[in-house]
Amino acid sequence: MKKPLQIYLNGLLVILLILSTICSKTKRVEQEFRVGLIAPITGKLEGIGTSVLEGARLAVDEKNSNGGIEVEGIRYKVVTVIKDCQDLPECAVSVAQELINRENVSAIIGPPISGLAIPVGKIASRAFVPMITQMATHPDVTRGTRCVFRVCFTDDFQGKIMARFVREELDARSAAVLFDIACPYNRGIAQIFKQSFEEFGGKVVAFEMYTTREDDFIDQLVRIRKSGPDVLFLPNYPYDIILQMEQIRELGLKTQIIGSDTMSFRNLEDIPCIEGAFFSTHYSNEIPSQKVKELFSTYQSAFGRMPTIGVVLTYDSFGLLFRAIESQNSIDPELICKGLAEIEGYEGVSGVISFSGSPDPEKSVVILHVKNGRFRYYTQIKP
Known part of the structure; x- marks a missing residue:
């Protein structure tokens, strides 16, 4: 009797082990690491939103095709929960709360611009949910927050670099600025540029403002034309810049146009309108880097065009998030924050990124020149 009983028990043990293995594997497959993605998918900034979605898709598909995230022996599939904030701060706040509470x-990637990222950063900070913004350069985005990071440089740094560039490289003695006073990004960088340009010995001869959704800039441009500046700085969003350039041509205003990172247009057909302009940005397809070549090839295969800065910085944002998780071997939000703060020498597509305990990275500024309807690499300025 003992022999049949022993055989029965041994068989039962084997079955239990098989079931345990199956359940364990099933459990691993079901594990998800959920990342909120906030972007202006509709509205005037939908081009930026599209770039964000494309960059996220590349980063997440790449990670999941390589097995996802492994933490303490368990693999997690990365799942993005996408929310459209429609270029409205109140909408951005609402979807951020939904991502966190429901x-x-x-973690949250985005929103990509300052006017949306500032209020969302406060919510993420209170909930202690890691947040990485791609292109929100205003200093207030990370100021006084907990676990809010950015992958781009700040307006303060960008504004100073452009002031120095036009004063020293272009030998400009006078400058005019046209900017949206209601938008934190435009207003902040315009003020820094003015202050820095004058510190470098230049003179700002016109400092003209308008408010969001205005489309007639003739009065401001007439005053700028009368002031006779060597350069005209347009730290505005693409839809405004395109209208402003049309009206600049109508008035016959001939001056060197300069811009900030928002001049990196996504639509190639819009580039000729800023022919001859110089602007600061985070990345160039012409930078000799293996990372750049790999992303360029992957993106062209997927979408049939060149990647924009929104694509690149979103891709790098996910890369930084994954690096932080792997370094801490944890998906605990507090440890992810710790991992992000400790990142040193991360080789992203947009350059080498280090946080060194700060929410703002140490990285270079790229200057591009619009020539023959193309963005051409001009120089790179280090911190």
Whole structure:
């Protein structure tokens, strides 16, 4: 009797082990790491939103095709929970709260611009959910927050670099500025540029303002034309710049146009309108880097065009998030924050990124020149 019983028990043990293995594997497959993605998918900034979605898709597909995230022996599939904030701060706040309270995301990527990222950063900070913004350069985005990071340089740094560039490289003695006073990004960088340009010995002869959704800039441009500047700085969003350039040509205003990172247009057909302009940005397809070549090739295969800065910085944002998780071997939000703060020498597509305990990275500024309807690499300025 003992022999049949022993055989029965041994068989039962084997079955239990098989079931345990199956359940364990099933459990691993079901594990998800949920990341909130906030972007202006509709509205005037939909081009930026599209770039964000494309960059996220590349980063997440790449990670999941390589097995996802592994933490303490368990593999997690990366899942993006996408929310459209429509270029409205109140909408950005609402979807951020939904991501944190209902969707239970472990981290947030975006929003990509300052006017949206500033209020969302406060919510993420209170909830202690890691947040990485791609292109929100205003200092207030990370100021006084907990676990809010950016992958781009700040307006203060960008404004100073452009002031120095036009004063020293272009030998400009006078400058005019036209900017949206209601937008934190435009206003902040315009003020820094003015202050820095004058510190470098130049003179700002016209400092003209308008408010969001205005489309007639003739009065401001007439005053700028009368002031006779060597350069005209347009730290505005693409839809405004395109209208402004049309009206600049109508008035016959001939001066060197300069811009900031928002001049990196996504639509190639819009580039000729800023022919001859110089602007600061985070990346160039012409930078000799293996990372750049790999992303360029992957993106062209997927979408049939060149990647924009929104694509690149979103891709790098996810890369930094994954690096932080791997370095801490944890998906705990507090440890992810710790991992992000400790990142040193991360080789992203947009350059080498280090946080060194700060929410703002140390990285170079790229200057591009619009020549023959193309963005051409001009120089790179280090911190």
